Amino acid sequence: MSTYKLRTVSVVEAVAEQLSEDIFSGAFRPRDVLTETQLSERFDVPRQTIRSAIVMLLHDGILRRERNKSVYVPLFSEEDIRDLFAVRRLVEMETARILSTRGVLPEGAKSAVRSMELLSDEDSWDELLKYDFQFHQALIEATKSTRLQKFYRSISAEMRLALTYFRSGDFSPSRMAREHREFLDAIRSGDPSAAVEACRVHIEESEAFINQTIHAQRERMDPDRARYLSDNKSL
Amino acid sequence: MSTYKLRTVSVVEAVAEQLSEDIFSGAFRPRDVLTETQLSERFDVPRQTIRSAIVMLLHDGILRRERNKSVYVPLFSEEDIRDLFAVRRLVEMETARILSTRGVLPEGAKSAVRSMELLSDEDSWDELLKYDFQFHQALIEATKSTRLQKFYRSISAEMRLALTYFRSGDFSPSRMAREHREFLDAIRSGDPSAAVEACRVHIEESEAFINQTIHAQRERMDPDRARYLSDNKSL
DNA sequence: ATCAAAATATTGTATAACAATACGACTATT
DNA sequence: AATAGTCGTATTGTTATACAATATTTTGAT
Numbered sequence: 001m002s003t004y005k006l007r008t009v010s011v012v013e014a015v016a017e018q019l020s021e022d023i024f025s026g027a028f029r030p031r032d033v034l035t036e037t038q039l040s041e042r043f044d045v046p047r048q049t050i051r052s053a054i055v056m057l058l059h060d061g062i063l064r065r066e067r068n069k070s071v072y073v074p075l076f077s078e079e080d081i082r083d084l085f086a087v088r089r090l091v092e093m094e095t096a097r098i099l100s101t102r103g104v105l106p107e108g109a110k111s112a113v114r115s116m117e118l119l120s121d122e123d124s125w126d127e128l129l130k131y132d133f134q135f136h137q138a139l140i141e142a143t144k145s146t147r148l149q150k151f152y153r154s155i156s157a158e159m160r161l162a163l164t165y166f167r168s169g170d171f172s173p174s175r176m177a178r179e180h181r182e183f184l185d186a187i188r189s190g191d192p193s194a195a196v197e198a199c200r201v202h203i204e205e206s207e208a209f210i211n212q213t214i215h216a217q218r219e220r221m222d223p224d225r226a227r228y229l230s231d232n233k234s235l
Numbered sequence: 236m237s238t239y240k241l242r243t244v245s246v247v248e249a250v251a252e253q254l255s256e257d258i259f260s261g262a263f264r265p266r267d268v269l270t271e272t273q274l275s276e277r278f279d280v281p282r283q284t285i286r287s288a289i290v291m292l293l294h295d296g297i298l299r300r301e302r303n304k305s306v307y308v309p310l311f312s313e314e315d316i317r318d319l320f321a322v323r324r325l326v327e328m329e330t331a332r333i334l335s336t337r338g339v340l341p342e343g344a345k346s347a348v349r350s351m352e353l354l355s356d357e358d359s360w361d362e363l364l365k366y367d368f369q370f371h372q373a374l375i376e377a378t379k380s381t382r383l384q385k386f387y388r389s390i391s392a393e394m395r396l397a398l399t400y401f402r403s404g405d406f407s408p409s410r411m412a413r414e415h416r417e418f419l420d421a422i423r424s425g426d427p428s429a430a431v432e433a434c435r436v437h438i439e440e441s442e443a444f445i446n447q448t449i450h451a452q453r454e455r456m457d458p459d460r461a462r463y464l465s466d467n468k469s470l
Numbered sequence: 471a472t473c474a475a476a477a478t479a480t481t482g483t484a485t486a487a488c489a490a491t492a493c494g495a496c497t498a499t500t
Numbered sequence: 501a502a503t504a505g506t507c508g509t510a511t512t513g514t515t516a517t518a519c520a521a522t523a524t525t526t527t528g529a530t
Contacts, residue, residue, distance in 0.1 A: 049483070068492065083380050083383075084382060090326075147393075154382070280514085303522050
């Protein structure tokens with residue numbers, strides 16, 4: 001008889017998950033303030049449960065709070081974006097080094113790229129984003145490094161939130177697929193330094209894309225607003 | 236008039252802090268299971284408060300649990316130690332690169348080294364460890380990278396716990412001080428690659444020291460026990 | 471001794487209440 | 501009108517209690 005590892009979901013986890021979705025989907029916008037009683041009614045669970053769920057999301061970086069204040073959806077500054085990408089680059093380059101050294105190429109990453117290649121320009125940004133995350137997730141998990149995974153988890157939620165804010169920019173599934181394919185091939189090559197370099201390129205392309213979207217959004221604003229944001233280094 | 240940023244401590248934080256100390260100090264040993272009611276009585280706070288404190292320590296990696304089970308103090312495997320050091324090396328090398336590039340040399344790190352140099356061989360391992368952590372903490376904070384700091388925090392507690400387990404090995408404050416001094420000088424030099432390399436050496440010396448202690452401990456055991464541990468890759 | 475059922479212990483969730491803090495509205499004073 | 505002070509309200513932080521769900525131990529039957 002084989003044994004199954006069943007996956008159960010506690011109430012707190014379910015609330016945290018749904019609340020995350022509400023944030024990612026835009027139901028809650030940056031700077032929105034969420035009070036515990038309000039959430040308690042929304043999900044029809046006791047306030048204690050909400051508080052536990054909030055702690056999870058605080059750790060994921062998609063909610064913030066000061067003491068004795070209500071939590072709020074974070075607004076990422078340019079500095080936040082820089083920091084996120086810098087750290088992500090660090091982690092992913094190390095991942096690329098490990099995997100190419102070990103000659104490991106996770107199936108999940110391969111299938112994610114295949115899925116991307118099947119997307120057409122009419123498909124949604126969300127769809128593309130899903131495969132993007134699946135790809136990188138698979139790579140990290142293949143390292144088998146508990147701490148690296150923990151680290152990546154702690155920034156991936158923030159990353160996802162940042163990316164959804166700037167989804168509106170023009171994007172091309174085919175280009176995205178090609179970039180991921182190249183990265184994957186570099187890892188497959190077995191040359192660690194080449195893989196690491198490909199990773200750097202990949203992440204920097206991603207960052208450049210975001211920055212471009214940010215600036216495009218800013219130009220669509222009126223000058224005063226743009227100047228204000230520029231002064232406050234916020235998005 | 237200058238403004239102060241006051242630091243307050245909530246009940247949960249105080250409990251978490253004290254509980255951490257109890258774990259670091261060895262009052263709770265690896266594999267010890269801690270029930271919530273037991274802790275509730277020990278600290279004379281309601282169970283809900285204990286639960287919140289536990290969540291913090293779970294994130295710090297100095298407590299673990301499976302669902303519906305009591306938490307327990309982790310026992311680090313050799314793989315854990317390897318993983319911890321690998322990731323720590325990654326973060327600290329990046330830190331060294333950043334600081335040497337920017338020409339930043341935090342005061343806290345300098346004073347930590349000075350304190351080490353004043354220690355004699357009669358002083359305690361705990362004392363030395365304190366300055367060691369102060370040194371690395373200061374470096375990380377000087378990067379101003381929120382995510383890097385968050386990450387470091389998430390492994391430093393585990394690191395400290397691992398180090399306290401193996402405190403018994405022979406140690407030399409003067410050698411420790413010298414190693415840190417050399418690392419600091421390398422950062423000061425302004426040559427990033429030299430600083431990064433010095434960092435690698437520093438961390439690897441630290442890891443080698445731990446491994447040596449581990450093996451020494453193992454040899455003091457009886458053969459059966461040693462073989463058992465070897466088989467289970469646990470310490 | 472082995473297995474199953476019952477009793478117990480422990481975590482997870484729910485409800486309520488109160489204390490501490492933050493925030494806004496209002497008032498009094500100048 | 502502007503300012504500082506006071507009060508009331510909303511919100512978070514903490515405590516208390518109870519019960520449900522799950523895990524563990526004990527007991528009992530075979």
